[in-house]
Amino acid sequence: MPSEEFNSLRLGRIAAMLPVSDIERSYQVYKEVFGFEKVFENGDPVGFMILQKDEAELHLTLQKNHKAATFNVAHMLVSDATETYQRCQDHGLRIIKRLQDKNYGLRAFVFADPDGNRIDVGEPISPP
Incomplete structure (x- = not known):
């Protein structure tokens, strides 16, 4: 239950920040697999990039010595998990984690990007 002091607090954009060892390679993967487009980059060489597609936003930060976490670092809702799963495989x-219908109402899977960042992907489905 939210406390009364936060009832007027409004939150804006929040985006996943993924550390990557090769920012251009990562951009190409997220562009080719999901259709993300670069809308901002900073640095020379580029060390930070913002990607967008529809309502989704993803931030990439160059971290040459990045060691991937062993847990999911982001969750992405999609309109077609089966197609997305196939695109990741292709x-x-x-x-x-392979594509499965979960008892909490999502068709879901988990993939790792080229830097090992684990992304949980889900599509809302009707409960059985």
Whole structure:
């Protein structure tokens, strides 16, 4: 239950920040697999990039010595998890958890990007 002092507090954009060892390679993967477009980049060489597609936003930060976490670092809702799963496979992304219909109302899977960042992907489905 939210406290009364936060009833007037409004939140804006929040985006996942993914550390990557090769920012251009990561951009190409997220562009080819999901259709993200670069809307901002900063640095020379580029060390930070903002990607957008529809309502989704993803931030990439260059971290040459990045060591991937062993847990999911972001969750992405999609309109078609089956197609997304196939696109991840077609682009050689490592599947951590295969596509399944979950009892909490999502068709979901987990993939790892080229830097090992684990992304949980889900599509809302009707409960059985």
